[in-house]
Amino acid sequence: MILTAALILDALVGEPAWLWSRIPHPAVVMGQMVAALERRLNDRSQRAGVLALCLLLLASGGLGWVLSFLPGPVHVVIVAILLAQRSLTTHVRAVAEGLDAGLDQGRHAVSMIVGRNTETLDEAAIARAAIESGAENLSDGVVAPAFWFVLAGLPGLLIYKAVNTADSMIGHRSARYEAFGWAAARLDDVMNLIPARLTGCLIAVASLNRAVWPVMWRDARRHRSPNAGWPESAMAAALGLRLSGPRDYAEGPSNDPWLNPQGRDPDRHDIAAATRLMWRAWGLLTALLAVLSLTLWLV
Secondary structure, three states, rough: OOHHHHHHHHHHHHOOHHHHHOOOHHHHHHHHHHHHHHHHHOOOOHHHHHHHHHHHHHHHHHHHHHHHOOOEEEEEEHHHHHOOOOHHHHHHHHHHHHHHHOOOHHHHHEEEEEEOOOOOOOOOHHHHHHHHHHHHHHHHHHHHHHHHHHHHHHHHHHHHHHHHHHHHHHOOOOOOOOOOOOHHHHHHHOOHHHHHHHHHHHHHHHHOOOOOHHHHHHHHOOOOOOOHHHHHHHHHHHHHHHOOOOEOOOOOOEEEEOOOOOOOOOOOHHHHHHHHHHHHHHHHHHHHHHHHHHHHHHO
16 A cells, blocks of 8 residues: 555655755755766776666665665655656646747757757657657656565665666766666666556556557567657557657767657647646556555455
8 A cells, every 4th residue: 555655645746846945855866876976986888887786776775675664654755755757747748838838948848858959849849759758757757666666665666766867867878878877778678678568558558549559569669768669659659649750869860760650740739638648547557556455455
């Protein structure tokens, strides 16, 4: 019941600015730890990256083990803090609100949640980036943390969040990070293998559209990521959109194939539709976990 309560608490409260403006968010602390390890150890070798990752795993797993001795209600709060459903949907919805005010505002809003070059994006590309980010981060920020908490408690949850933070910071194919961030990027891929596919299935079921399944099965493997293609292709098929495709990243242009290529280009209204579907997927996940918890309690 801890996880179910945490999912609901996160959905209700999110990340209150009054709190995190006064104390650092755990994700910020993890980012500071990754940055410190990178400054001290990065000699642009894979061996140094493996060492940094091992230290990060020991620190996060050890902290999770210590926290596991706290009472259940405290566990609920800790888990809720490390989930991101409300904040994720808020940031995605903010892109639509930005587009309502103009392209520049839409570009600024989407630059907060994606790593690609946003300076020349039109409305369709802005909406596409927001929807893709929402689908991918539904896995990274909600389903995967829940999965690892179920599997390994607070140590598993904190290890996952630390690895995911490291991947977002150093798991890039740039001269500085390609070797050093290799281990973090590969472990993040492994830890997201099951959650990403679960997220795609949740979106497919929540969409109430049987046509989503064959599109997801066909197109997910076309994505550059071994994991992001599952929730993104499910979202594309559910909304009748084409997602992914060519785009510009900081490290250079990418000629990625389209997901659901027969779909139409999205607009600002599709962003709202995507957030509604994300909430339905969240509701399905929460209901399934509640039923599972009740069943285990009864037996």
